Amino acid sequence: MNNPLGGKLINRIATPRQRACLLKLALPELHISEERFIEVRNIAHGVYSPLTGFLGKKEVNSILSSWHLTNGIFWPIPIILDISFAERKKIKDARRVFLVAGNGKKIAVMDVKEIYLFKKTSFCKQIFKTTDMKHPGVKKIFSRKEYLIAGNIILLHDDRGEFAHYNLSPKKVREIFVKKNWKKIVGFHTRNVPHRGHEHVQREGLKVTDGVFVNPLVGYKKSGDFRNEVVLKAYTYLSRHILPRGKSLLGILEHNPYYAGPREALLTAMLRKNFGCTHFIIGRDHTGVGNYYAPRDYEKALAKYNAKMGIIILHFKEALFCHDCKGMTLENLCLHGENQRVRPSGTKVRAALIAKRHPPEEMMRPEIVNLLLREKSLFV
Ligand SMILES: [Zn+2]
Structure with missing residues (x-):
């Protein structure tokens, strides 16, 4: 069997005790789409090892230019979380936020490390080799919000989804x-x-x-x-x-x-x-x-x-x-x-x-x- 990337399978799932403590906190809430929820779960279960959260500017730029993380580990596409100007204002200087799913459930806590502008054109040029809006990937990137928020996450609520029986970690x-x-x-x-x-x-x-x-x-x-x-x-x-x-x-x-x-x-x-x-x-x-x-x-x-x-x-x-x-x-x-x-x-x-x-x-x-x-x- 092969080793995980970076040598260790990442586990960012809260223990019951951690979960109870974290849920008591009063934190700003950031609503995220089902697509981003999938990525939160993937980070938490180690599908994206060695990533422990959504990526910051330095890592994203490193991936765009060299297909590697700054620590030299191969990683060809950034995993990123976008927020709007209004959400950015709402978070203000909070160091931690709840990530909340469409059904209102608090699914994760994120330690906010950085918020930065999402430079979509250069992202698309590097990742897709095109900025043609007919490309479904490009179209999706341009429909995302204008800022990116980075930081580690910890999963509070694990929903294995519709196909739970086949959704193996x-x-x-x-x-x-x-x-x-x-x-x-x-x-x-x-x-x-x-x-x-x-x-x-x-x-x-x-x-x-x-x-x-x-x-x-x-x-x-x-x-x-x-x-x-x-x-x-x-x-x-x-x-x-x-x-x-x-x-x-x-x-x-x-x-x-x-x-x-x-x-x-x-x-x-x-x-x-x-x-x-x-x-x-x-x-x-x-x-x-x-x-x-x-x-x-x-x-x-x-x-x-x-x-x-x-x-x-x-x-x-x-x-x-x-x-x-x-x-x-x-x-x-x-x-x-x-x-x-x-x-x-x-x-x-x-x-x-x-x-x-x-x-x-x-x-x-x-x-x-x-x-x-x-x-x-x-x-x-
Ligand atoms: Zn033949």
């Missing part, structure tokens, strides 16, 4: 890996329902590891994305009935996608290192959107940073079905012509499902298609 996942006696584990990240290309790279990953940690993302979805419930249902089936028996563990990752291409691909790898994964699969357009990032951008980022990441990246060539190979294979392993090949395509699968048709069997297993076609609505 890094601590829990590590315990399961020990129980299963898995030494080498490959992490798999996804936002979509599994087609045969996804399944094939998981099987390829299993050739060099003891188990696969299938870790679909549950969090903010943009219009047209597969619904969380649907993705989870399809992966539950894949994990139980299709992948080699006893070789997969299914858990969700609460994470808000940035659609930031290579930077985010590498971030998603670091999160899985914190769950204990020794290997991680990065796909061709892993965390990108539209045509903003090219395959070579991922290769370049990996060539530059992989040595610093402390996790082995499996960056496979495209998985495809070949009639002459008589099954799924990788593009570089098949010597046959294009007319023998069927390339599983998320776009084509999606189009077929929208039309209530079965995509070709070479792209998606019929039993998964049947399961999906029974759903009333597939998309957000």
Whole structure:
């Protein structure tokens, strides 16, 4: 099993006694969205180890310019909390604030270290390589408030959400890996329902590891994305009935996608290192959107940073079905012509499902298609 980033799994969850003491305090309240609540929980459970809170200006600038924290640890995307001018005024000089969820529950206490201006244009230029408002990540950043507030947090109220059964903390996942006696584990990240290309790279990953940690993302979805419930249902089936028996563990990752291409691909790898994964699969357009990032951008980022990441990246060539190979294979392993090949395509699968048709069997297993076609609505 792999060590967490920074060597120690961060735990920022209040003990019952701490919780009782903290809740008695009279502190200014800062209301935060569900997306930020996810990040608070991730910090508290060590998903973002070594981070212990929302990041300050120096750390953010270090990440933007060098993909590293100031202590030299690799970290490609800042985790930040935004506040408005009015909220800033309300907090005044308070050293501590309650972070409050939409339902009015005090979910965390934050030690306020710093409040600073959110320089959105330079943030977007560095993180997304564009300030185009058509980019969903850029659009989200510009819709955020004008200041950033930094400081450590401590979680008071842990809500494991709608999919609590699958929402496993890094601590829990590590315990399961020990129980299963898995030494080498490959992490798999996804936002979509599994087609045969996804399944094939998981099987390829299993050739060099003891188990696969299938870790679909549950969090903010943009219009047209597969619904969380649907993705989870399809992966539950894949994990139980299709992948080699006893070789997969299914858990969700609460994470808000940035659609930031290579930077985010590498971030998603670091999160899985914190769950204990020794290997991680990065796909061709892993965390990108539209045509903003090219395959070579991922290769370049990996060539530059992989040595610093402390996790082995499996960056496979495209998985495809070949009639002459008589099954799924990788593009570089098949010597046959294009007319023998069927390339599983998320776009084509999606189009077929929208039309209530079965995509070709070479792209998606019929039993998964049947399961999906029974759903009333597939998309957000
Ligand atoms: Zn072939």
